[in-house]
Amino acid sequence: MAARTDNFQSPDYFKVDELLTEEHILIRETVRKYVKREISPIIEEYAQKGEFPKHIIKQLGDLGCFGPTIPEQYGGGGLDYLAYGLMMQELERGDSGVRSTASVQGSLVMFPIYQYGSEEQRKKYLPKLASGDWLGCFGLTEPDHGSDPSSMITNIRDAGDHVILNGAKMWISNSPFAQVAVVWAKDETGEIRGVIVEKGMEGFSTPTTHGKWSLRASATGELVFDQVKVPKENIFPNVKGLKGPLGCLTKARYGIAWGAIGAAMDCYDTALNYSKERIQFGKPIGGFQLQQKKLAEMITEITKAQLLNWRLGVLMNEGKVNPQQVSMAKRNACEVATNICRDARQILGGMGISGEYPVMRHMMNLESVITYEGTHDIHLLITGMDVTGFNAFK
Ligand code: TGC
Numbered sequence: 001m002a003a004r005t006d007n008f009q010s011p012d013y014f015k016v017d018e019l020l021t022e023e024h025i026l027i028r029e030t031v032r033k034y035v036k037r038e039i040s041p042i043i044e045e046y047a048q049k050g051e052f053p054k055h056i057i058k059q060l061g062d063l064g065c066f067g068p069t070i071p072e073q074y075g076g077g078g079l080d081y082l083a084y085g086l087m088m089q090e091l092e093r094g095d096s097g098v099r100s101t102a103s104v105q106g107s108l109v110m111f112p113i114y115q116y117g118s119e120e121q122r123k124k125y126l127p128k129l130a131s132g133d134w135l136g137c138f139g140l141t142e143p144d145h146g147s148d149p150s151s152m153i154t155n156i157r158d159a160g161d162h163v164i165l166n167g168a169k170m171w172i173s174n175s176p177f178a179q180v181a182v183v184w185a186k187d188e189t190g191e192i193r194g195v196i197v198e199k200g201m202e203g204f205s206t207p208t209t210h211g212k213w214s215l216r217a218s219a220t221g222e223l224v225f226d227q228v229k230v231p232k233e234n235i236f237p238n239v240k241g242l243k244g245p246l247g248c249l250t251k252a253r254y255g256i257a258w259g260a261i262g263a264a265m266d267c268y269d270t271a272l273n274y275s276k277e278r279i280q281f282g283k284p285i286g287g288f289q290l291q292q293k294k295l296a297e298m299i300t301e302i303t304k305a306q307l308l309n310w311r312l313g314v315l316m317n318e319g320k321v322n323p324q325q326v327s328m329a330k331r332n333a334c335e336v337a338t339n340i341c342r343d344a345r346q347i348l349g350g351m352g353i354s355g356e357y358p359v360m361r362h363m364m365n366l367e368s369v370i371t372y373e374g375t376h377d378i379h380l381l382i383t384g385m386d387v388t389g390f391n392a393f394k
């Protein structure tokens with residue numbers, strides 16, 4: 001397959017750029033250039049093969065995409081949440097699996113180590129994760145407990161200077177290649193605790209999940225714990241309960257809100273260009289009302305989501321955001337991006353299913369993105385509970 005020449009032009013219908021600083025724009029352009037140079041030419045082939053491009057881990061570390069909001073003294077970027085959001089937008093414009101790797105590493109592995117970890121844990125793990133020398137993964141979902149993680153059965157039991165970890169996690173991004181896993185497990189009292197498990201610990205294995213039709217350029221696997229001895233110094237001292245993992249998810253869901261719109265922007269740009277070039281019935285298909293309706297609705301939804309994300313970023317920077325707002329933005333972005341990619345695929349006709357264009361890959365990826373980090377339904381229920389005060393989960 002010929003490598004893609006990526007001529008993406010970002011839509012900015014409501015001049016959102018004027019709301020950003022020069023530094024934000026510089027960061028976004030740097031990541032955009034990286035994606036055009038290093039990701040777009042290779043990603044389709046990796047997705048078709050169902051293979052994770054491992055060599056990009058170090059590149060993402062060098063670029064500062066791992067833990068951009070973590071303080072510089074631990075190897076992070078010391079940047080704000082708008083910068084982080086823009087990075088995720090650009091990475092997912094390339095591929096959702098690439099953004100996933102950065103989300104997991106930054107928000108689900110580095111953030112809990114920074115926020116809930118001891119100073120020793122921070123110093124030991126954060127610089128290596130920030131640089132991309134180590135890759136991390138996050139284990140919350142279990143085979144029988146996905147949307148309802150509080151029912152998890154993975155557990156730790158006290159054994160003197162260490163704990164014994166038993167159980168299994170499923171659908172874990174990056175698990176087959178990760179050196180470090182942040183794992184959530186219940187202790188003897190039924191309290192959820194976070195533990196850092198390292199590759200090579202006896203009884204710990206990470207089988208790969210095969211046969212995915214979505215997120216094919218991202219590695220997904222299990223985490224299996226059979227009497228694993230984990231030193232007590234690997235337990236997070238500063239958090240107990242479900243609010244630990246859910247706090248990490250709030251950060252990652254924020255990044256997904258930006259990322260999914262990146263994928264939508266790529267599909268819109270591709271469909272717009274195609275509609276101007278493809279001639280049927282003697283004129284460009286972009287001249288037909290039915291195709292214009294699709295394009296007009298796409299740019300409208302992209303613009304609304306861009307403004308929502310920008311405002312959410314400002315609230316994050318000011319420390320005023322609540323998880324329900326993040327939840328709404330994640331759900332909205334995933335839904336509109338999924339619809340935009342499906343419409344873009346239609347505009348491309350038969351070419352829409354071909355790997356010559358990025359549209360079908362984005363469309364398939366978004367089926368995972370709309371499911372992980374809380375399904376569309378779960379986020380609807382979070383908003384429903386917030387506005388009515390009634391819990392419809394149980
Ligand atoms: P609930 O009683 O509501 O809450 C328990 C405690 O947590 C607090 N809390 C949060 N804290 C921070 N951020 C949030 N988003 C929070 N949501 C709730 C809450 O205040 C409470 O605190 P406290 O102090 O009172 O103990 O819990 P629940 O058991 O009723 O569950 C609520 C529900 C269903 C919304 C939650 O469990 C949920 O979000 N389920 C979805 C599960 C999910 O998102 N899993 C994601 C797995 S990781 C993943 O998919 C990574 S993909 C990575 C990639 O490749 O990009």
Ligand code: FAD
Pocket residue numbers: 104137138139140141145146147148170171172173174215220368371372373374375376377378381392393394
């Ligand atoms: P279920 O919880 O079984 O849900 C099935 C259906 O029931 C859904 O439609 C759901 O919305 C609906 N439902 C559930 N409860 C209710 C309710 N109360 N009311 C109404 N409807 C309800 N997890 C991790 O921990 N770490 C990772 O790195 C990770 N990476 C992933 C990567 C990929 C590619 C995928 C696909 C998943 C990943 N996940 C990860 C798991 C992901 O978070 C879960 O798949 C997701 O939370 C949903 O859980 P589930 O698949 O068990 O579905």
